[in-house]
Amino acid sequence: MAEIESIARLVNELSKLPGVGKKSAQRLAYHIISLPEEQVRDLAVAIFNGKKQVHYCSVCGNFTDVDPCPICTDHDRRKDIICVVKDPRDVNAIERVREYHGLYHVLHGVISPMNGIGPDDIRIRELMTRLASGEVNEVVLATNPDVEGEATATYISRLIRPMGVTVTRIAHGVPVGGELEYTDEVTLMRAFEGRREI
């Protein structure tokens, strides 16, 4: 078949996205081509700028377009508590609850020997550097309640406890085996309220 090259390339690029198969990519491509040119430009620009303008915060590791990020520099937030999460999207999930008002630390991964990811491959060293300042009294470990998340939390808690910092773990209000990102807000709130020292 005489496939149009620019369509084929678009379908190919779209099908690389997570959860987008060949058929959905095709559907999306035809939809995009049918849109007004202005709307397509907005989409393309948003994608390009989203990548270009967003970097990691040099302090907490979260996505940001200024450095340090707005959360790290927010004067209304408590500076004595740090919540440790796996991904930027977990920060987003916790922020939606509007219950937690401390700082964050994004690990960008969890310890996973199966995948060859050790403690040095995620941002644990950067967390230790932040704690060395002595301003932080509590670290809330909010990694996912799955095997790797629990192992990472245990590993970090063993590192931190000797420093005299309180280490807590979000409560098992978050369903075991689940993903933090998809937890509803009430459950996430319970998880924060019920956090316990480990």
Added chain:
Amino acid sequence: MAEIESIARLVNELSKLPGVGKKSAQRLAYHIISLPEEQVRDLAVAIFNGKKQVHYCSVCGNFTDVDPCPICTDHDRRKDIICVVKDPRDVNAIERVREYHGLYHVLHGVISPMNGIGPDDIRIRELMTRLASGEVNEVVLATNPDVEGEATATYISRLIRPMGVTVTRIAHGVPVGGELEYTDEVTLMRAFEGRREI
């Protein structure tokens, strides 16, 4: 929450796509931001060019980046038979079967009084102009086998028959009430083989 503006804009643009809700848009956005910059550029460019370079063929109405489209100008295809479909994606579905070797005519819609779409709002006039050349011996009506598709087929067949052109309808191998785009290739092939004059 201090939402990053470029992320918010990206999520907003992505959530306008069909079948992409707020949560999937967020997931896609975070995925895109985590990609290497080159890959993101490829995606943005593919989207932009997909729209910019693709137009409607002035003859058949299908998507193309040259005019007339490669199918209309293909010397190996039969010029005496035209297959009439609703959408460019239906052309794509039929081409995948590699069973049909004639020309196409894309209506860009079907007659739908409920939605205020009459015969003049779709490319029926352009079809009549093509038939006036006298080169075409058969028109295969391959609109969807739903109420509007059947009505459109009936309408067009009544217009064409007086011109002495054979009018056929793809057989009901295509499941009634279904969508042509999602029909498997064997069923589509049966539907072509079993087409009957109406």
